[in-house]
Amino acid sequence: MLRRSLLAAAAVALAMAPAAFAQGDAPIPVGAIEILSGPNAAYGTAIRAGLELALEEVNAQGVGGRKIALTVEDSAGNKDQAINAARKLIGRDKVVAVIGPTLSNEMFAVGPVVNERKIPIIGTSTTAVGITEIGPYVFRTSLPESDVIPVTLARAKARSVKTIALMYANDDAFSKSGFDTMKAAAEKAGLNILAIESFGSKDTDFSAQLTKIRALKPDAVGISALVEPVSGVLLQARQLGFGKDTLFVGGNGSNSPKLGEIAGSAADGLIVGSPWFVGKDDPANQAFVAKFRAKYGRDPDQFAAQAYDCMHILADAIGRAGTPEPAKIRDALLATKHGGVMGPFTFTPGRDPASTEGVVVLAMQGGKFGIASE
Amino acid sequence: MLAQQLVNGVLLGATYALFALGFTLMFGVLRVINLTYGFYFSAGALLALWMARQGASIWLALPLASLGAGCIAVVLDWMLLTRLRRVQAPELSSLMVTLGGVLALYSALTSWLGPDIRRLPPGIVSADAFLVGDVRVTAAQILILGATALLVGALLLLMRGTRLGLAIRAMAEKPDAAQLMGIDTGQAAALVSFISGCLAGAGGVLIGLNFNAIHPYMGEAMMLRGFVVIIVGGLGDIRGALLAGLALGVIEVMTAGYVSSGLKEAVAFLILVAVLWTRPSGLFGRAVLRRA
Amino acid sequence: MIPLLDLSGLTRRYAGLVAVDGVDMQVMAGGVHAVIGPNGAGKTTLFNLVSGLVPPSAGRIRFVGQDVTGLAADRRAALGLARTFQNIRVFAAMTVLENVLTGLHARLAVGLPGVVLRLPRFRAEERRAVARARAALDLVGLADKAGQRAQALSYGDQRRLEIARAMAPEPPLVLLDEPAAGMNPAETEALATLVRRLSEFGATVLLVEHDMGFVMDISDTVTVLNFGKRIYEGTPQAVRQEPAVIEAYLGHKVAARLAAGAKAGVRGAG
């Protein structure tokens, strides 16, 4: 019985495959691949929220008289499922561009496949080194860590930090890449690195590493990891007696309102460089935050903001291309000049964000991010 | 620093032991690799979180959540495993059925509650650290140590001092003989599930409190270490689980503190493999004779 | 004459317990040799030592003049040392014929290449094996049940199947571990006939048994174990008269009373 129904389902799925691509004023198909299920679903759902909010605005105006139809596929954080999703979006849904996937790991697997098919793919949250080197159709709107971290460390130096200890999650590509960047930036900034400690991204106990670091009395502790372990590190650091005299410096993973929700006052004082923050007071951002709150009943995070901008950037490029042809869209993307919630945006010839102008240094205070003092 | 690291190690070890108590009981007596165990751990923590948000104190939330997790364990054991036990299916089937079970359960819980990490309301237990000499310990950590000691004591008492414990032990040693002795194995299985579930639930609350991280997958993250502890300690061996848990915690912390934090995780599994190679039934387990 | 099986100083210790304690014993070719003793005397451990399932703590085992002490069980089986088990251990999901063919495994000299390349030699071997297996089934009277699943057989038939499986490779020595356990008197009678036929078939039988009547009926030699030690060996008649044996079975007081009273046998004790 089970077998028969599975076979039937397979037959239906396969029969639907060669769906014809209607021209004219049919919606322009765009795909996204995000983590919507499994342990890392928080990131993907935030991104989807940002994308869908932007999509509403785009479709209210139309792109050259047409609407955009967005299909969001789940990768569950799994490499194979991410590739399957990309192939399904391109081969069956005939999308003209792909947004995502969520993690740098997934992009390393998906990017070559999409690039091979000459379809533009834009990462909104992939900050690792080497993403856009995958191929000429791979873009990202997220600032790589190598652009953000030097700004953060410069602020730390301005606060007379001379020695630093580094901590990172050694089992995910995002954190490891962020750490590599942080280490290089610290060396370049002339900081004395006292210790390098790693942990697993699912770990909950960091006491051994923190005790060791505390004995070395560094001026600052740099952490590259996703927000969950960063929260754990900060909470435990306070229990182990780290005071306000130690400056905690976060990587991109720390840049999430969840840090305050989980770690509370233990996170106070942490600084992090960010292409965006919720309290930025330019009108575009204020409008975005207000709309996001109205639609979802919560604050957006940077993943939602980056996704929101990315959708607009893509719609703008499709509009300027004049036709939903992937190659034209790619050329149009390269010529992007966008003023989004993250600030003025253009691509480098290497398809990375060109400007770090929008980078602000944030500091945690009372469980919320605000602009850091000098 | 050494003193603090030793304390760190003992505290971490206590969380491992606390997690493993119910696991080793379930594994040792019911003879199945029940992968749903981690789910009871998560369920206990989430139940306590919900109660705490309704304003319950930790002293109310802890036992209630623990009992709740116990009940969930009984229901799931009944749904997933009674049928297999009745037809005496091979142990692989139970592994597989609980594998499917946890996949469904965790995913359902995540799509219902979201994958976010939550913490118990701050102040439910004081987060301040006590200073003993140079060594810092928090109230939550003392609670974990105390609870682990208490639970180990209570379990040993139960297993050694009561008729019920005798029945459970008989089941662990020789299920067929236990049946002949007039022990209702179905009832005993339900009871063992209940006790294990309660232990898992209590562990989830306390460990969630200590690490300030409660989320649907928290039990899943503990499972691998749990395996190491119960295998090294010997299946079904309460004292073994305690000792192995503490030893593992101390060794991990010392490795991270004095060798390299990159090796912290590997060392647990190196110990596991080394122990199995040299003492195939666990460091503290009795030698299992080959049945001929 | 070299004994078929020669145990010298064979010892097996478990934590705090000596299950087999310095046993010297010879099994001569031909006939039926029984090992008896009260519960816990070490009979099954002795069998496990001989068949290679348990390594000895001390002592040596020689089989057909060859030292097999360090050999694994499957190597000993290949040399012609077969056995059955006290608690029946047939391969339940396999057919009766397949069970017996498994007993012939060591006799099938075809390796992996022969199997994968389907060499003609491999098929010829299989055909010969089937013929031998059927002969073994004939011997125990199960020929008509060759195609049934082993689990579908009655208890007595499963015991016969175990014997057929052990006998198929025509081993010089077969160890029967309590073959009459759980059988009714009629089945036991039939079994006694079968065991005698095995020995006519050319195998030497070494058996452990509780049913004293059965042992006395069919054995040529009886070895008595108590607390892991060999306490006596002789003909069934001699064993019956031996005070040490009676004492081992019945305890000191009963033995004394028996000795004082009529010289009754210990038939059925155990």
Add this chain to the structure above:
Amino acid sequence: MPAWLDDFLWTYQNLVYALGINGLLALSMYVVLAVGQLSLGQAAFMGLGAYSSALMTLKLGLPFAAVLPLSVVVPMVFALAVGGPTLRLAGVYLAIATIGMGEVLRAVYLNVDLFGGALGLSGIPERATAPLIYGLLGLAVLALWLIGRSGIGRAMEAMREDETAAEVMGVPVRRYKMGALLASATLAGLAGCLSAHVSSFIGPNEYGFEPAVTILSYALLGGIGTPLAPVVGAWVLTLLPELLRGVSDIRLVLNGVIIVLAVLFLPNGLLAVRMKRIGARTAA
């Protein structure tokens, strides 16, 4: 070839590859289960095959024709090295020891620069093709089928039912266990090499606990009566998440429920048939 067919094949190309590769992995599980060994080192062997072959391609620039056969070397050497002490273990002890080895290897990949740490190895050229993958799968099924039908297959089934009794009947259990482990390492190593050379990127988390359990579930769902059964199990479990794409929110829930129901109501797997071999035909 019409454009829609081309698109169709392109769309499902990765799925087609994955079905073949997961089929090989299911067989690598089957060979150990077939001798009654719950050894869960398949993901670890796969990782060794994937990393060693990717390094041979990326760092040494060896042609794929050389890399593919060489990819089984490291897994086999590892199996030989750990096999002795490990195969003495039984049941869950063996399962957990092999899982432990996988985790140790994962730590090695994470901490040794050669393996790229968490970033893994990327830019692996796509060299494996569907005919190659399915050719290997077909060969493996055929070889295992012939073995399963022979006296060796009978001895393997006997080991699965009662290892001690089989040993006493003269079945060389230690040799067969080691042989099964080596065959398992070979098949998983090949699968690792092929998967690395179709997906351009490999990372350390693809060979840990979860993949190990997934591979086990292939064989258990399909059954182990014949070598085809685990392959069917792999195909069902690989297709399931794709077929359930439409219900993305609860697809993992459904996936789990389907596994539970399958085990409870089809205890011997989807294909619960025994091998047809001499003497195996049952009479009523």
